[in-house]
Amino acid sequence: MRLAVLKERRADEARVAAVPETVKKLIALGLTVAVEAGAGLTAGFPDAAYAEAGAEVAPDAAAALAGAGIVLKVRAPLSAGEGEVDELALIPRGALLIATLGADKEAAGRYAAAGIDAAAMEMLPRITRAQSMDVLSSQANLAGYRAVVEAAGAFDRGFPMLMTAAGTIPAANVLVMGAGVAGLQAIATARRLGGRVSATDVRPAAKEEIKSLGASFVGYEDDESRAAQTAGGYAKPMSAEFLAKQGEVVAAAIGKMDIVVCTALVQGRRAPILVTEAMVASMKPGSVIVDIASDAGGNCAATKPGEMVVTPNGVKVLGFSNWPARIPAAASSLYARNLLTFLTTFWDKDASAPKLPAEDDLVRGVMLTRGGQVVHANFAAG
Numbered sequence: 001m002r003l004a005v006l007k008e009r010r011a012d013e014a015r016v017a018a019v020p021e022t023v024k025k026l027i028a029l030g031l032t033v034a035v036e037a038g039a040g041l042t043a044g045f046p047d048a049a050y051a052e053a054g055a056e057v058a059p060d061a062a063a064a065l066a067g068a069g070i071v072l073k074v075r076a077p078l079s080a081g082e083g084e085v086d087e088l089a090l091i092p093r094g095a096l097l098i099a100t101l102g103a104d105k106e107a108a109g110r111y112a113a114a115g116i117d118a119a120a121m122e123m124l125p126r127i128t129r130a131q132s133m134d135v136l137s138s139q140a141n142l143a144g145y146r147a148v149v150e151a152a153g154a155f156d157r158g159f160p161m162l163m164t165a166a167g168t169i170p171a172a173n174v175l176v177m178g179a180g181v182a183g184l185q186a187i188a189t190a191r192r193l194g195g196r197v198s199a200t201d202v203r204p205a206a207k208e209e210i211k212s213l214g215a216s217f218v219g220y221e222d223d224e225s226r227a228a229q230t231a232g233g234y235a236k237p238m239s240a241e242f243l244a245k246q247g248e249v250v251a252a253a254i255g256k257m258d259i260v261v262c263t264a265l266v267q268g269r270r271a272p273i274l275v276t277e278a279m280v281a282s283m284k285p286g287s288v289i290v291d292i293a294s295d296a297g298g299n300c301a302a303t304k305p306g307e308m309v310v311t312p313n314g315v316k317v318l319g320f321s322n323w324p325a326r327i328p329a330a331a332s333s334l335y336a337r338n339l340l341t342f343l344t345t346f347w348d349k350d351a352s353a354p355k356l357p358a359e360d361d362l363v364r365g366v367m368l369t370r371g372g373q374v375v376h377a378n379f380a381a382g
Contacts, residue, residue, distance in 0.1 A: 001353055003031045004068035006061055007039040009083050010075060012306070012321045014042035014328035015335060017072035017099065020053040022336040027054045029344065030352040036064040043328040065090045070354070072339055073099035074332075076107065091116055096354060098339055100135055103368055108379040112369040119356075121338065123376075125365040133341040133362075137181045138334035143323035144185030144263060147290045148174075150326070151259045152193060154288045154308075154316050160194020171196050175218065175257045177250070177274050177299060178264035179206040182292055186261045187213045195259070200250060202242075218253045220245045243272070250274065255282035262291045262299035271296035285314030294319035342366075 003026055005018040016039050018026065023033050033055040037047055047057045058064035065071065068091070076099060077087035091097060093115030101107060101120040111118040121135045131137070152159050155172060162169040174190045176183050179201035187210065190197045197215040201207075207217045220242070254260060254275065260283075265271055271293035280289065280302045291303040302311055303319035310316055324331040346363070348355040356363045358375070368376045 001031055001069040002067050003033050003070040003072065004058075004064040005033065005035045005039055005055075005072050006064060006077070006087060007036045008042075008074050009078055009085065009087075012325060013075055014325040015074045015332045016040040016043045016045060016328075017074050017332075017336060017339060019043075019045055019333050019336045020049045020055075021333070022340045023050055023053040023055045025340055026343070029347055031070070032056070034058045034064045034068070036061055040332070043332040045329075045332070061085050061087055062090050065092065065095075068092055068095055070343070071095050071097045071099075073097070074335060075099060076101045079110065088114055088116075096356075098342065101368065103376070103379070105374075105379045108368045108374045108376060112372055112374045115372050117356075117370050118368040119342075119366045120368050120376075121342070121366060123366050123368075124342075125361055127361065130362055130365075133338045133345065135335055135338045138338055139324040139331055140180065140182040140263075141185045142327050142331050142334065143292050144182035144261075145189050146323055146327045147182070147261050147263070147292050147318075148186050148189040148193065150318055150320070151190075151261060151288045151290045154290075154318060155259060156286045157258070158194075159190070172258040173198075173256055174259045174261065175199065175250075175253060176215070176261045176263065177201075178262065178293075179203070179210050180263060180265070183261070183263040184209060184213065186263060186292075187215045190259070190261070191215065198253065198257075200246075201264075202246065218249060220249045247274070247276065247279075251276075251279050251282070254279045257283065258287050260287075260289045260300075262289065262293055262303075264299050265293050265296055269296075271299050273299060273301050275300040275302075277301045280311055280315055280317070281313055283313070283315045287315045289315060289317045291317065291319045292323050294323075295321055 026033050035050045035055045079088045080086045096117045098119045100122045103120040124130050158169050159172045161171040172195045174195040174197045176186045176199040198218045199210040199215045200218040210217050291298045291300050293299045294305045302317045306321045308318050346354045346356050374380045
């Protein structure tokens with residue numbers, strides 16, 4: 001069976017869905033692997049490295065996809081009008097597409113009409129069995145790390161306390177908003193850099209996780225916050241009353257902070273505004289806000305998705321798009337291993353092909369379409 005790896009064509013995407021290490025393992029399964037020329041260049045993986053790993057380097061998307069039974073991508077394939085190449089039209093009918101698809105009902109309908117079996121990896125259930133193939137967690141981990149590195153680069157003072165003959169520079173005060181995977185990594189990274197770190201989250205389990213990393217907990221607690229987590233580990237949307245009370249507590253702390261890292265996301269919804277214009281105005285000139293949630297609208301009212309802005313009072317707000325792609329080599333390596341693990345978990349050695357049982361929890365979670373039909377419970381008609 002032929003497996004195709006396509007180059008990502010979106011302007012903010014530097015990752016690739018397979019790296020030379022995983023190509024070797026895919027070939028060991030019995031697959032023929034074709035990688036589109038230039039697919040890994042922005043992540044630091046040249047065509048020669050893929051060829052050395054045993055892949056065919058195809059000159060363009062059409063050549064890579066010719067006869068492919070499996071297609072690996074980072075983001076959803078482009079359709080007509082979205083780019084110079086209509087990737088969706090080039091994918092053979094019956095092929096299995098594995099990617100983070102940003103799935104919605106309209107997109108699922110397009111995949112069904114094209115006869116593509118589409119697996120949206122961002123919809124993988126967050127259960128123990130799925131941890132090694134959880135693309136959201138692997139990418140969020142790196143986003144949290146990169147956010148703090150970007151904050152350190154933008155901050156015009158030092159992260160750790162610096163004692164010199166000329167005097168002492170105090171350690172940076174850092175607040176991390178949201179203690180999911182990205183937030184916990186941000187806390188750990190800021191602590192390693194020597195910052196004085198605090199963090200906040202609405203979920204009850206987060207308080208102990210925050211403290212276990214050596215950070216202080218900031219937040220309002222009540223009966224609603226004690227039930228603020230879904231069975232899948234995600235934060236639930238909170239009431240306006242709770243958010244107002246939480247905002248009062250955070251507002252009192254935020255004016256003392258040098259760096260704020262925003263990581264709070266609610267699955268399938270716009271990111272909640274946690275840092276208001278008034279909070280931003282209370283911060284000192286030269287302070288930095290890093291908004292990892294910018295792709296979902298942002299946690300900060302001053303965020304402009306895709307941009308860095310400086311507020312009238314001199315606060316830098318980093319709202320860059322696609323934070324994992326800002327560390328593309330590491331992000332690609334982890335993402336590629338996630339996809340490899342998913343494929344090998346459902347690999348039928350006798351058939352030398354993936355076998356995806358419809359009744360399996362993981363398969364049911366990720367499969368949008370199969371055999372020309374929309375099969376995911378969230379998007380199927382009726």
